[in-house]
Amino acid sequence: xxxxxxxxxxxxxxxxxxxxxxxxxxxxxxxxxxxxxxxxxxxxxxxxxxxxxxxxxxxxxxxxxxxxxxxxxxxxxxxxxxxxxxxxxxxxxxxxxxxxxxxxxxxxxx
Amino acid sequence: xxxxxxxxxxxxxxxxxxxxxxxxxxxxxxxxxxxxxxxxxxxxxxxxxxxxxxxxxxxxxxxxxxxxxxxxxxxxxxxxxxxxxxxxxxxxxxxxxxxxxxxxxxxxxxxxxx
Numbered sequence: 522x523x524x525x526x527x528x529x530x531x532x533x534x535x536x537x538x539x540x541x542x543x544x545x546x547x548x549x550x551x552x553x554x555x556x557x558x559x560x561x562x563x564x565x566x567x568x569x570x571x572x573x574x575x576x577x578x579x580x581x582x583x584x585x586x587x588x589x590x591x592x593x594x595x596x597x598x599x600x601x602x603x604x605x606x607x608x609x610x611x612x613x614x615x616x617x618x619x620x621x622x623x624x625x626x627x628x629x630x631x
Numbered sequence: 632x633x634x635x636x637x638x639x640x641x642x643x644x645x646x647x648x649x650x651x652x653x654x655x656x657x658x659x660x661x662x663x664x665x666x667x668x669x670x671x672x673x674x675x676x677x678x679x680x681x682x683x684x685x686x687x688x689x690x691x692x693x694x695x696x697x698x699x700x701x702x703x704x705x706x707x708x709x710x711x712x713x714x715x716x717x718x719x720x721x722x723x724x725x726x727x728x729x730x731x732x733x734x735x736x737x738x739x740x741x742x743x744x745x
Contacts (some may be wrong), residue, residue, distance in 0.1 A: 527673075555733075564722060564736035565674070589641050601682075608673065617662050617726070621732055623673030 522547050525611050527622035535630050538599050542625045545591045553612040554585055554592050558605045559624065565608055568594075570626030599629045633657075637723050637737035644713055644744055652708040652740045658726030663706050664724040664734065665698060674722065680706060713744045 527544045534540045546554075554571035569576065571583040573594050582595040592609055606624040613620075636655040644650050656663050665677040676690040680700040691697070695713075700706040710717055720741050724734040 564738050566736070567733045568735075617681060618676070618679055619664060619724070619726075620676060621666070621674035 523622075524548060525609060525622040527625050529610055529623055529625060531626035531628050533628045533630055534599055536540045536599055538602060538629075539597045540599060540627065541593055541595045542609075542627075543591050543593050544611075544622050544625075545589075546609075546611045546620075547598070548611070548613055549587075549590065550613050551564070551590075551611045552570075554583075555610040555612075555619075556581075556583055556592075556594050557608040557621070559608055559611055560605050565621075573629065578593055596627075601629050601631060603627060604629045633638070635725055635735050635737035636726070637721075637738060637740050640738065641741045642743070646678055646715060646744055647712055648740070649709065649711045650713055650742065652721050652722030654706045654708070654725075654737060656704065656706070656723070657735055658704075660701070660725035660727055660735075661703065662726045663700060665724075666709050666722045667692075667717045667719045668722060668739075677708070677721075710742075713742075715744045718744045720743055738740075 525546050556568040557565040558568045559565040571585050575584045580597045584593045606626050608624045609622040611620050638653045652726045664672040672687040678688045678698050682703050683700050698708045720739040723737045724736045726732045726734045
């Protein structure tokens with residue numbers, strides 16, 4: 522089983538739609554969680570960290586479910602510019618090793 | 632520099648040759664990571680450094696791959712006797728080393744083995 526798993530998509534959604542992605546992780550000792558965004562042929566960039574209590578940044582909401590070992594990303598009111606690959610990242614306590622999922626492709630359609 | 636710098640940005644090499652990829656992290660960043668990304672695929676972890684030591688080398692695909700970091704700064708990833716399956720984008724990232732810290736990526740080195 523992979524340490525971090527994501528549905529590769531693509532998720533094709535119309536502008537204005539709400540879309541959610543999940544990411545599961547296998548190591549219960551995982552401590553830090555992030556969502557990164559990667560545009561085509563570009564390097565990944567941090568979208569947001571994921572905190573235990575959940576956190577929101579504008580149209581983006583991240584949640585952590587430790588019991589079921591998954592994190593989620595919700596995007597409301599999708600924009601064309603949200604089209605990208607979204608990577609979930611997990612780090613295990615004491616190692617600082619950042620493990621990336623394979624990413625979920627999102628296409629927002631006009 | 633202001634960000635993570637990688638060189639070269641593109642490298643075409645013949646099968647069997649050795650290549651050396653360089654990463655210059657953000658000044659003061661203690662942790663440095665190497666990943667590999669094949670076309671349309673996710674990031675494959677290769678190795679990471681905390682200072683000059685590499686606590687985890689488990690992702691290196693074979694003994695043809697090696698990496699070192701000197702002075703807690705620049706790192707080089709060396710691939711010996713390159714094979715066509717080594718063709719990919721090699722990405723380097725650095726962080727301040729604490730938990731919940733953002734990893735900043737370089738723009739990568741696109742390696743093509745012909």
